[in-house]
Every structure is written in structure tokens, then in C-alpha cells.
Amino acid sequence: MKKIIFSILGIAPFLLHAGGFQVNLQGTKQTGMGHLGTGFYLGASSAYFNPATMGHAENKLNVEFGASFITAKVGFQSQETGIVEETDNPLSTPFYLHATYKINDNLSAGLSVYTPFGSTVEWGDDWSGKYLIQDISLQAIYVQPTLSYQLNKKLSIGAGFVYVNGSVEINRAIPAPIGNSNTVNLKGSTNAYGFNAGVHYQLTEKLGIGVTYRSKVDMELDGGDVTFDVDPRLRSSFPNTEFSATLPLPATTTLGFAYQATEKLLISVEGSFVQWSEYKSLDFDFKDNTASLKDSENPRNYEDAMIFRVGAQYTTNENLAVRLGVYFDQSPVQDDFFNPETPSTDNLGISAGFSYRIIDKLTVDAAFLYIHGFERESQYKRDNFGGKYKVKTYIPTLGLSYNF
Amino acid sequence: MKTKNLLYFLPLLALVACEPEFDDMNYSGGSADFSRMVAVGNSLTAGYQSNALSKSGQINSIPNILAEQLKNAGGGAFKQPLLTGKAGEIGAGTDLILQGKVVPALSLTMSTDCKGKTSLGPKVIKAPYLYDGTNGFKGSVAAAGPYNNVGVPGAKLTHLNFAGYAAANPYFARFTTSPSQTVIENAMMSNHTFFTLWIGNNDVLTYALSGGDEGGDNITSAGVFTALYKQTLDSLTKNGQKGVLANIPNITDIPFFTTIPYKGAVVERQQDLDALNAAYGPYNAGLDQVVQQNPAFETEANLRKINFQLGANAFIILDNTLTDLSGNGLPSIRQIKAGELITLRTPQDSLKCAGWGTSKPIPGNYTLIKSEVDDIVNAVGAYNNIIKTEAQSRGLAFVDANKRLRELKKGIVISGISFNSEMVTGGAFSLDGVHPSNRGYAVLANDFIDAINSTYGAAVPKVNVASYSNIEVE
DSSP states (O other), X not given: OOOOOOOOOOOOOOOOOXXXXXXXXXXXXXXXXXXXXXXXXXXXXXXXXXXGGGGGOSSSEEEEEEEEOBEXXXXXXXXXXXXXXXXXXXOBOOEEEEEEEESSXXXXXXXXXXXXXXXXXXXXXXXXXXXXXXXXXXXXXEEEEXXXXXXXXXXXXXXXXXXXXXXXXXXXXXXXXXXSOOEEEEEEEEEEEEEEEEEEEEOSSSEEEEEEEEOOEEEEEEEEEEXXXXXXXXTTTSOOEEEEEEXXXXXXXXXXXXXXOSSSEEXXXXXXXXXXXXXXXXXXXXXXXXXXXXXXXXXXXXXXXXXXXXXXXXXEETTEEEEEEEEEEOOOOOXXXXXXXXXXXXXXXEEEEXXXXXXXXXXXXXXXXXXXXXXXXXXXXXXXXXXXXXXXXXXXXXXXXXXX | XXXXXXXXXXXXXXXXXXXXXXXXXXXXXXXXXXXXXXXXXXXXXXXXXXXXXXXXXXXXXXXXXXXXHHGGGTOOOOOOOXXXXXXXXXXXXXXXXXXXXXXXXXXXXXXXXXXXXXXXXXXXXXXXXXXXXXXXSSSOOGGGOOOSEEEOTTOOHHHHTOTTGGGTOHHHHTTOSSTTOOHHHHHHTTOOSEEEEEOOSHHHHHHXXXXXXXXXXXXXXXXXXXXXXXXXXXXXXXXXXXXXXXXXXOGGGSHHHHSSOTTOEEEOSHHHHHHHHHHHHHHHHHHHHHHHHOGGGHHHHHHHOOOOOSXXXXXXXXXXXXXOBGGGTBOSEEEOOTTOEEOTTSOHXXXXXSOBTTTBOBOGGGEEOHHHHHHHHHHHHHHHXXXXXXXXXXXXXXXXXXXXXXXXXXXXXXXXXXXXXXXXXXXXXXXXXXXXXXXXXXXXXXXXXXXXXXXXXXXXXXXXXXXXXXXXXX
């Protein structure tokens, strides 16, 4: 008898930050407008959307915080077997907190904490793609101190330093030919750094233009835990060990225009260019290798993607503003590299929201975002697994704004 | 004011309340009528695995998987002669049937070899049981027939139309309605509208498994194969029935023949090397003497000379096709060559501890020498020509099982699972190294579905291979 040797194919990658799954919820007001805010100031959350506009605040201190309640359902239909399966994702609740302070007429400082990656995809332990992914969950907290400077009446600039603390957990089944419940758990956390910079220029009294650049962040994870739950006879082939892996979060450049059509109506359009082509492969380096546990290379070959947004805000009176927005978000995933751990479709986002001032300095913000993930037929060709995918996401979001 | 604005959200909520939905798949039988299917063949049709037929294996058989899928496209009930009792549970193998005993299926288990080394491998660990009426194997179930799965383990093409075959085959004896009924006659009882026929493997495999010429079994000639194959198809398509044929894989690529490497005699210590070469010195010298008397013998002498080196060496085998030099006191032995095969039936402990292949030759009934391999390969090629020609001329669906095994040899990936043709680790074969595993059968069932869909314009869903279970360690 030859020695038992199994090969562990590609281990799943660990981030849902795909074009299609980067559910941006860094400000309830902006979310109501199709998640745009590069071309104009819209509260303390502008520290994220365009730090250059922070100084446009009327008050000295502006604080906003809120949370979203994401319910995402991913559907899968195998065109070969006809099997229809669906994720059973728990409710995830990303939050944000932004505070800005006007030090003087020209200089403002801010501090933001937000969670742009708070999603979970749970396909279940025994679904047909279990050897690619069973479930993946990711929490990432961004902390961003920001400074903004008003160069003249028309031109302002701003920049923030971004500290990222991310953690991830993945479960998948191991396709060993012996036993029926062999699984691996990968778990780890890491810190990374980046920046967020913006420029804003008031072209005319009514028309503003903004440009922002969010840097690439390399999430380098070292010393993540690899825990195998395998038949005891396979233990020597799959020793518990550690892994390291690097995932690039791509740079995003955004250009936005805002037009104050009337005193009450603001209209804005935005386009983002996301340099997803940085994400070529996700490679796992295991500290201990065996004949069965080899380092794993997983091609991703993402393509750069665009996001287009249109939004409007109508201020009915001093106390109430209502908002509407729509955006189209292109998937960076090519058809032959579509892995169900990142079920990224082309997305249409439709949102509506309002802000209502309940007492003098306190405003309640609410929005609702529905994201329609267009059906696509794709496969992860290397693993010979694919079918039709479709995503529906609905996100109510609530926040409070405090201006002092 | 606030309430009024909330109303704006209502249409949005209606839009998102529903789940992601897909268009229904539309299944159909195309030009085929699946209402009554009969499956004719050998162990591969019966669902044989790990050296035995068991109830779970029968349920995992290709035609049973297929029938379940065909129900989406007009397929009817599919009745199998399921084993019951002990036979159903732990399997029925016939190695000791002449001693009145039934051998259970192989288990995957840890065992310690003659050198004290413990490893995971196939072994019969359950006790053989009596071949009598109490264990679910012996005893007729014909009354509950007719059966749709007429797969008879061990059956050759030459057996299908052979009256009296039941007396020689306990698997067929269970469900034949009379001792003189042929397998085909039994199959025809279902009044089938559709059939599968995968036959011919044993017409060459039985010869190969028993070590070729030394095993006492013959390869069915291409001429006989052609005549019988046509006759069988004439019966099965008597009323214009449609069906699917499968061809014969290159059996020399199955793990039964590839697991023990030809260069398996490993010599690690210099003293062992010296002793071995010294022991064969007189044999080599004797060959030189024969050459001196008969220079024409030089080629064979060079082939026969034995020389060991440190590291991996070709095993020594007994080869009865060599010139008989027993008169000179020289045995008919030589080292095995690349491309010649050693069967998995070779006792492992004899190789490891009793000097088989090094100080003693491996007997010929455990090896396939080049002439035997050639005969096997040629037979498979001839059968496959016949099968393909018949499929084409009769407009029947055709499964290229031969191509599937060639692909498997290189490795295939399905839903993230890697398969290859290695023993146990490859995932596709059961523990006997001859028959597929649960997943291997599922892959083949999908090949049958592909062939049916493409030939008859049918749309029959395939099965999810990942949902079929693996071997568990016992």
C-alpha cells in the first residue's frame, strides 16, 4: 500500500471586499443618496467621503454615528444538476462613527471609525460547493484621523491616515478521499495602514467638484491559525499549523460633481475607478507542509471595475431632508474565476432616505438601500464548479447626527 | 410628517422581500422513452465495490443513479434485486464460494505488516459467513421480479446468452426465473423501453486479474465478441428500443495493476546487495555457458541476467515463455521490465518479508508480462471498435469509459474534488482497485446522462458528485 497522500486544493480567500460585495455604508445620509458624497459636504461622514470638505461644516463640532442591518441572500443554481441552494447569512451590522472639529476657519480635524467589511457568507456545511467554501466571515475596523485645510474660498484639501484591524474566519470541507466530515478552519487577524485624500473645488456658486483617492491597503496576515477537523488517521497528513497570506485591497479613485439646482434641491453624480486588477492571486503559505498540505495558490485575476452613482437631496424645510439615489457597481470577477466565497455580481443599488431634526442639535438619519445583484452564470474553472448566481441585499440603516 | 415619509419605503420593501429566484430547469426525455429501463451488464452495472456486492453498493449503482435522474424526464420505477441480511449489510464476495463461504467486502483499516509497520490499507476484517439460505445471498428472489437491474458480477459477454449460466454464478442464480434462463432472457422480461449495456470488461479482465496465461482464463476473441455483441443488441433493440452502450477502459491502467511498482525491490544495505548478486552469480554464469554453446541465445541471456543495485530494482519474476533451461539447472526467471505489471493480488507480506521478487521469483499468476499486456490492450481495442461501430450504426448513445479512465489517470477535478487513478488516495476506485467508488460511479452515471442527452436531445439533470460519500476508515 502506498502511503496515504491527499492534496489540499486551493484554500478559499478571505475577503468579501469585491465590487459586488463592498457594501459601502459609511454614512446614513450618503447611503440614502446612492452612497455618494465626493462633490459636496454632507455632515461629519464627509471625513470618509471627501476629507477636503470637512471644513465646510457650519458648526464647530459635528458628530455622527449609526449602524446598518444587512440581510444578504445569495442564490445558486447548478445548470448541470438543477440543484438550487441559498446562503443562510446571519444579519450583519456594520457601524460608523465620525467626529469633526473646526480648529479655526481654515483647519479642521476629524476622527472616524467605520466597518466597511462586515459581511458573512454562510453556504452551509453540506452544500454542493462545500469543497470551495462552507462559510466565511470577516470583520474589519477602520480608524481614520483626518485633517482638512481650506486653501482659499474655492479650494480645499484633506487627508486621513487609515489604520485597519481585520479578522477573518473561513471554514471549508477538505476533499480527502477518506472520511466524510473532514474540514479545515482558518482564522486570523492583522493590522494594515493606508490613507484617504481628497480635493474639493467650488467651480461656481452652484457647482462643486471633488476628487478622492483611497490608497491600496495590503492586508498581510501572519500567524493565522489553521485547525483541521479530520479523521484521526489523517492527522499526520493535516497537522494543525499556521498560515500567512496577503490580500490587496485596491486603490479607489473617485470623481464627483454636485449641483445645487435650487435652494432646496441638490443633485450629484459620481464615478469611481477601483483598481481590482491588483488582486491576481490569493496564496496561502503554511508554516508546516506535508505531502497533502502544500502551499496553496488560488488565481483570482480580478479586473478593474467602475462604479457610477447618481443621487439627489431635497430639503423640504429646516427640519427635514429627503434623499434618493441609484448606482451601478460592476463586478471585478471574470466568469472563469468566480468563487462562491466572493459571490460578486454586477449590482444595481437603489436607495432612499431622510433626515429629521428631532431637537435643536440632534438629527435622526434613516435610509434604506436595496442592492439587486444581476444573475450571472459563472464558474471557478480550476475547481470545475459553477452555475448561476444571483444576489439580493437589503439594508436599512439608522443614524444620529449631533451638531454643536 | 415623519410617518408620511416612511411610506416612500413601502414599494422598496415589496421589491426586496423575495428571495433570489431562478428560472425552472426544463427536463425532457427528447426522443427516448425512459418509462421502463433495463440495465444489462456485469459487476459495474450491479454496483459491485471493494470485492463484493452489498445493498448500499447496489443503491449506488450506475443504473439506479441514472433511473433516479430519469424520473425527471419520464422515467419509471427501477427495481433491483437487493441483497438482504448480512450479505446486504457487509457485502457478498465469491472468493470462497466453493468452500461454501461468502467473503464480505474489503474494509479500509490500520494493519501491521510482517515488518511491524502499521499503515492504512484494504483488508477483509469481517468474518466470512456461510453461503446458505440465512444470510441474504443464497435463495431466490425471482418471485419479486422482474428486475430492472440485470447486472451480474463476473458476467462476460459470452455468458449473457448462455443457458445454464445461473448454475455457475450465484449472483444470477438469485434472480433468474429458471436454471436455464439466460441473462438476456431475464432482461427481456421487463418489456423495456430503454436499456443500458456495459459488457465485455470481463472478457479480458478475468484473464488479466488472474495473471494472464497462468490464470486458466481466456480472452474472448474479437470474432466471437462481434457476433455475440450484435446478437445481444438485436435482442435488446428488438422493438426499436433506444439505449446507451459503454466501452471498455484500458484495464491495465486500473490501480489493481499499477499500485505495486515494477521497481519495487529496494536494496538499502551493501551487505544485502552483495549477498543478492552473489546468489545470482551462478545463474548468470550458467546463462553465459549456454551462450557459448549457442551464440543465438545471447539476446535472451542478456534479458535474463540478474543484477541488483543499491536503491530500487525491478522485481524478479517467473516467466514461462523463456526457454526452458531446467536441464542446465537454470530456472525460467528474469527481472520484470517497465510496462509489465504486478497484480494487487500478490501477497504483500511475501514481497516484504519472504523474499518474493528478490531471492525468489514472483509466480506468473501474479504478473502480466509484455506479451500478455499486449494481448489485453489489443483485445480492449478490438472490443471498443465493435462497440463504437454498433453504437453508431444503431444510433445508440455511447459512453466512452475508456477515455474517462485516460483522463482520470492524468487527474480530474469535479466541484473542488480531485480524482486520479491511484489506489485509495485517488478517490475514484473502491478498495479492490478494479471497481469504482461511490463517487467514481456517480461520475460515470453523469457520463451516461451526458451521452443520453446528446444522442436523444434529452435534458436529464446530472447528479452532484460531491454529495456521494467517501470510504470511511474501519
